Amino acid sequence: MAESASSSGGGTVEYIQHHLTNWCVGQCDPVTHKAAGFWAFHVDTFLFSLLTAGVIVWMALKLKGQLSLERPSGFQNFVESIIEFVDQQVKDTFPGRNPLIAPLALTIFLWVWLMNFMDLVPVDLLPFLAKLIGIEYLKVVPTTDLNTTLALSLTVFALIIYYNIKIKGVGGYLKMFLFHPFGKFFVPVNIVMTLIEELAKPLSLALRLFGNLFAGELVFLLIALLGGTAGIGLALAFLFPLQVILDLGWLIFHLLVITLQAFIFMVLTIVYLGMAHVEEEH
Amino acid sequence: MARNPSIGPLLIGVGSIMTSMSVVGFLLGYAVDRWLGSQPIGLLVLGFLGILGGLMKAYRLLSHPDLFK
Numbered sequence: 001m002a003e004s005a006s007s008s009g010g011g012t013v014e015y016i017q018h019h020l021t022n023w024c025v026g027q028c029d030p031v032t033h034k035a036a037g038f039w040a041f042h043v044d045t046f047l048f049s050l051l052t053a054g055v056i057v058w059m060a061l062k063l064k065g066q067l068s069l070e071r072p073s074g075f076q077n078f079v080e081s082i083i084e085f086v087d088q089q090v091k092d093t094f095p096g097r098n099p100l101i102a103p104l105a106l107t108i109f110l111w112v113w114l115m116n117f118m119d120l121v122p123v124d125l126l127p128f129l130a131k132l133i134g135i136e137y138l139k140v141v142p143t144t145d146l147n148t149t150l151a152l153s154l155t156v157f158a159l160i161i162y163y164n165i166k167i168k169g170v171g172g173y174l175k176m177f178l179f180h181p182f183g184k185f186f187v188p189v190n191i192v193m194t195l196i197e198e199l200a201k202p203l204s205l206a207l208r209l210f211g212n213l214f215a216g217e218l219v220f221l222l223i224a225l226l227g228g229t230a231g232i233g234l235a236l237a238f239l240f241p242l243q244v245i246l247d248l249g250w251l252i253f254h255l256l257v258i259t260l261q262a263f264i265f266m267v268l269t270i271v272y273l274g275m276a277h278v279e280e281e282h
Numbered sequence: 283m284a285r286n287p288s289i290g291p292l293l294i295g296v297g298s299i300m301t302s303m304s305v306v307g308f309l310l311g312y313a314v315d316r317w318l319g320s321q322p323i324g325l326l327v328l329g330f331l332g333i334l335g336g337l338m339k340a341y342r343l344l345s346h347p348d349l350f351k
Contacts, residue, residue: 181338192328193335196306197299200336204302264294271294 015228016221019123021137022145023130033137042145049142052114056107082110089267094274101273104159109266112152115142116213116258120251123220143213143261146206153205156269160201163276172279201272205265212261216254223247296343300336307332 023044027037035042059079066073072080086109090102118141130138142148164173177194178187226243227236311328315321 181335181342189331192310193331196303196310196328196332196335197339199310200299200302200306200332203306204298207302208298264298267294268298 012225015225016218018137019127019221020139020144020217022139023135023137042139042147044138044140045142045145045148048118048140049111049115049148052118052142053111055114056110082106086266090270093267093270094277096277098163098273098277101270104273105266105270108152108156108269109262112143112209112265113258113262115148116262118142119144119213119216119220119254119258123217123224141213141217143209144217146210149206149210150202152209152265153202156205156272157202160198160272160276163273167277168279205268205272209261209265212257216250216257219250220247220254223250293344296340299343300340303336303339304329304332307335 021033022035022042024033024035025041025043027040028034029036063076063079067076083106086106087102090105094101121140126140127138139145161173164176168176177191178184180190180194182190182193223243223246226246227240308325308329310332311325314324314328318324
């Protein structure tokens, strides 16, 4: 299949594989350039996630100097509307009060959205520029790297455990494993089921975000291949306009997807932390 | 019967909790089977517990008294 694709379309499989390979440093496979050990670092993931985090910090600092009660700027109104939206979600979903939840939810929403937004940069632009300065592989969307989404979800998971222990106490948390959901007569089953329930939380967070963004990136690559594999001739005259239309359509649709995914990640974080703050009845 | 504003986020959570609990059940079962060489007992038992746990969790969340008020 790879050979036929390669002979008919100028290496479509290689093109997709190239765009889905991270800039790996450390314990990486010299042939596939994939991580081959614990000490493998995806430099592009670090770079773009820190870059997007830097954008948030820069915007916040910029806004801090312009804040006005009498004459708020359009940008201030825009940021206030996002903050109010997130704050309302926390009020609707989170039981009780915790001053950490709303800032955490806002940070997650903005950061995940910005990382997802990198998916809308033309797929060939940044890898092409990187190649000019000698970087062979560059994957520009941090959330298409499972390491990023797992890191985010494991951080949330650590907070879930922390608040479970803080609110319910170590004994209360252990009791949850021993006596939930079937009561004191099914302790071994309870331990397994609660373990499954707890492990499902970070997994569902990480895999949903990664899966959606990875698939989205793949669709962009496939659309980009339409014109790229047509060669010069009549096929190009048909496929190139088709590529532009499909790209535009998918880009508009994907704007919804990236916003929805950032929203879901934020909301589930609030829901899971909310569950950790509730004393369950048995 | 008015809908509670939190119903949307709650329902997003329910769907994902149910599916991911089933997945984690099967994954844990697979890991246990590999560890103990007990194929396919662990996969079946823990997979079943994952599905059951997911369904029970969904039921408990959806039958929360504050869901509709």
